[in-house]
Amino acid sequence: MSCFLSNSSLGKKLVMSVTGAFLVLFILFHMSMNITAIISPEAYNMICALLGANWYALAGTAVLALGVLVHFIYAVILTLNNYKARGSQRYAVTVQEPGVAWASKNMLVLGFIILGGLLIHLFNFWSKMQLVEIMGGHVNSLGYSPADGAALIAYTFSKWYYVVIYLVWFFALWFHLTHGVWSMFQTVGWANDTWYPRLKCIANIVATIVFLGFAAVVLVYFFCPCIAGVC
Numbered sequence: 001m002s003c004f005l006s007n008s009s010l011g012k013k014l015v016m017s018v019t020g021a022f023l024v025l026f027i028l029f030h031m032s033m034n035i036t037a038i039i040s041p042e043a044y045n046m047i048c049a050l051l052g053a054n055w056y057a058l059a060g061t062a063v064l065a066l067g068v069l070v071h072f073i074y075a076v077i078l079t080l081n082n083y084k085a086r087g088s089q090r091y092a093v094t095v096q097e098p099g100v101a102w103a104s105k106n107m108l109v110l111g112f113i114i115l116g117g118l119l120i121h122l123f124n125f126w127s128k129m130q131l132v133e134i135m136g137g138h139v140n141s142l143g144y145s146p147a148d149g150a151a152l153i154a155y156t157f158s159k160w161y162y163v164v165i166y167l168v169w170f171f172a173l174w175f176h177l178t179h180g181v182w183s184m185f186q187t188v189g190w191a192n193d194t195w196y197p198r199l200k201c202i203a204n205i206v207a208t209i210v211f212l213g214f215a216a217v218v219l220v221y222f223f224c225p226c227i228a229g230v231c
């Protein structure tokens with residue numbers, strides 16, 4: 001079984017699809033939680049305090065980090081294998097095949113952009129919240145409590161360049177999900193003639209909900225910073 005998952009192309013795609021599904025579920029959960037920061041910054045901070053550095057939050061973080069790592073490593077291996085398999089063909093003039101979306105051919109590039117955005121994001125939030133608690137601190141480098149997620153959101157998105165960087169990041173994620181969510185179902189054999197257009201449509205809807213949900217938080221906090229009492 002482990003040989004199948006690491007040696008065969010289908011096995012590797014299956015690993016991509018399972019870790020991808022897990023990451024999409026995390027992203028939907030994270031986005032829904034962030035919307036709370038618009039509705040009630042106090043409620044959002046209560047959730048942040050609940051998640052903090054408790055054993056279950058730390059276990060969740062470890063599983064999440066493993067999911068990102070495996071998804072990324074397998075993506076690189078699959079892309080390199082495809083590249084090798086094409087051999088000298090890669091130098092031939094490629095004709096744009098109809099129906100092959102730009103995102104499907106640039107998943108690894110989009111993945112690198114998303115990973116870069118994630119590192120900036122972890123520096124902005126995780127290192128000033130959960131990491132501070134792990135280290136036993138009671139205030140972060142900005143002087144906020146590590147559970148005051150709303151104040152940190154207000155601080156981060158008071159800077160125009162973070163608004164731009166995050167929106168570009170969400171846009172790359174949108175592209176990645178329009179192909180990724182559909183491809184996930186195709187790998188497990190769900191994409192027949194009837195379901196192909198439906199799954200494409202579902203992927204576009206999921207990607208757009210994720211984009212709008214995350215972007216709403218950034219834009220609301222940029223234009224109305226007083227929402228979290230930081231103004």
Ligand code: HEM
Nearest residue numbers: 030034051052060061064125126129130149153214217218
């Ligand atoms: C408006 C956009 C976003 C906001 C306001 C936001 C907010 C946060 C906050 C406050 C934390 C720290 C939680 C803690 O340490 O207790 C966090 C962690 C994290 N965020 Fe986001 N986030 C946003 C978008 C995203 C996106 C688009 C992704 C993924 C593509 C993402 C992935 C993560 C990850 C992986 C963590 C670490 C989770 C953990 O420690 O278990 N975030 N985010």
